[in-house]
Every structure is written in C-alpha cells, then in structure tokens.
Amino acid sequence: MRNEKLFSVFSFPVSVYFVFLRKNRGAMIGFSEDRLDETRRRGRIEVICGSMFSGKTEELIRRMKRAQFARQKVEIFKPAIDTRYSEEDVVSHEGNSIASTPLDNATSILLLSSDIEVVGIDEAQFFDKGLVDVCNELANRGIRVIIAGLDMDFKGVPFGPMPDLCAIADEVTKVHAICVRCGNLAYVSHRLVAGEKRVLLGEKLEYEPLCRVCYQRALEEAEAEKAL
Numbered sequence: 001m002r003n004e005k006l007f008s009v010f011s012f013p014v015s016v017y018f019v020f021l022r023k024n025r026g027a028m029i030g031f032s033e034d035r036l037d038e039t040r041r042r043g044r045i046e047v048i049c050g051s052m053f054s055g056k057t058e059e060l061i062r063r064m065k066r067a068q069f070a071r072q073k074v075e076i077f078k079p080a081i082d083t084r085y086s087e088e089d090v091v092s093h094e095g096n097s098i099a100s101t102p103l104d105n106a107t108s109i110l111l112l113s114s115d116i117e118v119v120g121i122d123e124a125q126f127f128d129k130g131l132v133d134v135c136n137e138l139a140n141r142g143i144r145v146i147i148a149g150l151d152m153d154f155k156g157v158p159f160g161p162m163p164d165l166c167a168i169a170d171e172v173t174k175v176h177a178i179c180v181r182c183g184n185l186a187y188v189s190h191r192l193v194a195g196e197k198r199v200l201l202g203e204k205l206e207y208e209p210l211c212r213v214c215y216q217r218a219l220e221e222a223e224a225e226k227a228l
C-alpha cells in the first residue's frame with residue numbers, strides 16, 4: 001500500500017516533465033543543429049544572410065568548425081574578389097578564421113568538392129548566378145552546403161545570387177547587426193563614402209549598419225546636403 005502511494009505521487013510529475021521537455025526541446029535551444037542529429041544533416045542547403053557586421057561569417061565558421069570536430073571532411077570557398085583580410089583564410093570581424101580556397105567562378109566549386117562532406121561558401125553575393133545550380137548539385141550529391149552572404153547591397157537591393165539561394169535553401173538564418181544610430185536591429189549596410197559602384201570592399205570606415213528608420217533619415221540628410 002505504501003509503495004503504491006509512493007508510485008502514484010512520483011510517477012505522474014515525472015512523466016509530465018518528460019513530455020514538457022520533449023515538446024519544448026526546440027523552443028529552449030536556439031541553434032538548429034541541436035534539433036537534428038548530425039547523421040541526418042547530409043544533402044542540404046543552409047543560408048546565413050544579413051547585413052554587414054551581423055555575424056554571418058562568424059556563424060559560418062562556427063558551423064564549419066563543429067563539422068570538423070565531428071571528423072567530417074570540410075572545405076570552404078570564397079570569391080577571389082574578397083581579399084580584405086587574407087588571401088587564403090575566411091576571417092570574421094571577430095578575428096576567427098578557417099582555411100579557404102579563393103575561386104574566380106562558382107562552377108570550380110563542383111570540381112573541388114568530389115570527396116567533401118560539408119562545403120562552406122563565404123561572401124556568396126560576389127559569386128555569379130551559376131552558384132545556385134552548383135549548390136543544388138552539391139546537395140543532390142549528398143553534401144551539406146553552408147552559405148554566408150549579404151542579403152542586400154548598400155541601396156537595399158537583393159545582392160547577386162542570394163535571393164535565389166534563399167529560395168532553394170532547406171534552412172535560412174537571417175542575422176542582424178545593431179543600428180549604430182539607435183540600437184534597434186539593423187536592416188541594411190549604409191555606405192558612408194560617395195560612389196555608385198555596387199562592389200566596394202570595406203570595413204567600419206566605409207559602412208554602418210542602420211535600421212529602416214535611421215536609413216531613411218540618412219538618405220534624406222544626404223539629399224539635403226546635396227541641395228545645399
């Protein structure tokens with residue numbers, strides 16, 4: 001009798017907690033890889049997009065390093081155009097780095113990925129539109145493809161192959177910088193120097209992350225200055 005009572009007191013709450021934990025596992029843990037076991041992650045496309053200073057490359061490096069720890073064969077490619085920090089490495093604003101191969105065009109990725117399990121692509125917005133078919137082909141071969149890139153240029157226009165990559169991706173993570181003027185989430189990389197050229201490699205001197213409201217205000221200020 002005493003044992004039965006003990007059982008009824010303890011068994012109910014334990015089972016309730018168990019159901020709660022199972023149901024809320026996804027909600028409590030922020031990172032997507034924790035919801036999927038690594039062995040099921042083959043043959044897929046993940047896109048990490050956002051403005052400058054939003055931590056895109058940092059997140060790409062984090063996922064690539066985890067794959068390395070899991071003893072998977074990884075390779076990271078970047079467009080040869082991006083030479084801001086290092087010719088060979090992908091380097092984040094935080095200073096983290098991982099070895100990479102600079103390439104002139106997207107189709108070269110197919111030739112260099114024959115025995116790779118996880119392909120990383122940084123600054124994808126600078127690659128040609130052929131990158132979309134390349135990523136599909138890689139994923140169809142069973143390769144996990146992780147792409148980081150700017151979603152929009154300094155005018156807020158979708159950048160290169162990024163919109164198409166977001167469309168074909170299995171998973172899209174949009175990351176945000178902080179607006180330097182008001183502290184809200186930033187939406188665009190506002191260019192601080194004059195010039196209409198779409199590609200201007202730069203850093204904190206050339207670009208500032210702004211939210212939608214502060215970006216509109218910055219454009220109005222620039223127009224007013226021109227009128228003077």
Ligand SMILES: [Zn+2]
Pocket residue numbers: 179180181182183184210211212213214215
């Ligand atoms: Zn703002």
